[in-house]
Amino acid sequence: xxxxxxxxxxxxxxxxxxxxxxxxxxxxxxxxxxxxxxxxxxxxxxxxxxxxxxxxxxxxxxxxxxxxxxxxxxxxxxxxxxxxxxxxxxxxxxxxxxxxxxxxxxxxxxxxxxxxxxx
Amino acid sequence: xxxxxxxxxxxxxxxxxxxxxxxxxxxxxxxxxxxxxxxxxxxxxxxxxxxxxxxxxxxxxxxxxxxxxxxxxxxxxxxxxxxxxxxxxxxxxxxxxxxxxxxxxxxxxxxxxxxxxxx
Numbered sequence: 370x371x372x373x374x375x376x377x378x379x380x381x382x383x384x385x386x387x388x389x390x391x392x393x394x395x396x397x398x399x400x401x402x403x404x405x406x407x408x409x410x411x412x413x414x415x416x417x418x419x420x421x422x423x424x425x426x427x428x429x430x431x432x433x434x435x436x437x438x439x440x441x442x443x444x445x446x447x448x449x450x451x452x453x454x455x456x457x458x459x460x461x462x463x464x465x466x467x468x469x470x471x472x473x474x475x476x477x478x479x480x481x482x483x484x485x486x487x488x
Numbered sequence: 489x490x491x492x493x494x495x496x497x498x499x500x501x502x503x504x505x506x507x508x509x510x511x512x513x514x515x516x517x518x519x520x521x522x523x524x525x526x527x528x529x530x531x532x533x534x535x536x537x538x539x540x541x542x543x544x545x546x547x548x549x550x551x552x553x554x555x556x557x558x559x560x561x562x563x564x565x566x567x568x569x570x571x572x573x574x575x576x577x578x579x580x581x582x583x584x585x586x587x588x589x590x591x592x593x594x595x596x597x598x599x600x601x602x603x604x605x606x607x
Contacts, residue, residue: 374506374509375506377503377504377506377509378504378505378506379504381500381501381503381504382500382501382504384496384500384573385496385497385498385500385501385504386497387493387494387496387497390493390496390573393577394577397577397580447578448574448577448578449578451574452571452574452575452578454503454509455567455570455571455574456571458512458513458516458567459566459567459568459571461516
């Protein structure tokens with residue numbers, strides 16, 4: 370449970386930055402070196418290394434250094450846990466709205482039948 | 489686009505903390521005051537106020553002060569954008585794995601037929 374929780378902490382934190390989400394989207398299209406990513410996002414190498422480090426910690430990206438080039442690719446971790454958490458919350462939201470709607474419908478029906486009884 | 493992006497920044501950051509996710513889950517079950525939430529999560533009022541502030545900024549929670557009690561409830565914002573972003577990423581992952589599988593299958597078939605041709 371703690372592991373699950375800290376995985377969610379790390380991945381949601383990693384995704385809370387537009388550049389890091391951009392890096393993930395970029396790596397969908399293919400592997401890229403840190404310097405290619407730095408160029409693409411108009412950042413310094415040091416800045417991009419930090420972002421990639423955060424994504425790597427969260428398991429969303431893996432890197433491999435061959436010679437002087439560090440190549441980044443999408444990590445093995447899918448986002449099933451994050452999707453499940455968010456979908457659970459959306460489901461509850463919808464259920465609450467549906468329940469509210471039923472109550473309103475029941476009240477409407479009651480009002481109509483009361484009106485008929487009294488009319 | 490910038491608005492969309494900063495909404496994602498704020499909500500993913502809000503969700504990157506286990507206490508804040510716990511508060512959202514708690515509010516699924518019903519509204520609660522800040523002090524009830526502080527008790528429940530064994531925190532100081534000040535600490536809980538900060539967490540609720542982060543959730544409120546992200547639109548995930550709304551609060552209303554009546555008299556001396558500030559009541560928290562689930563915000564109006566659903567998590568559709570976050571779900572869409574994550575689902576998009578998962579779809580790409582699956583597509584890439586499917587593509588990889590097709591290549592492996594094609595190679596296997598080629599190998600078998602080459603073996604047959606040469607055998």
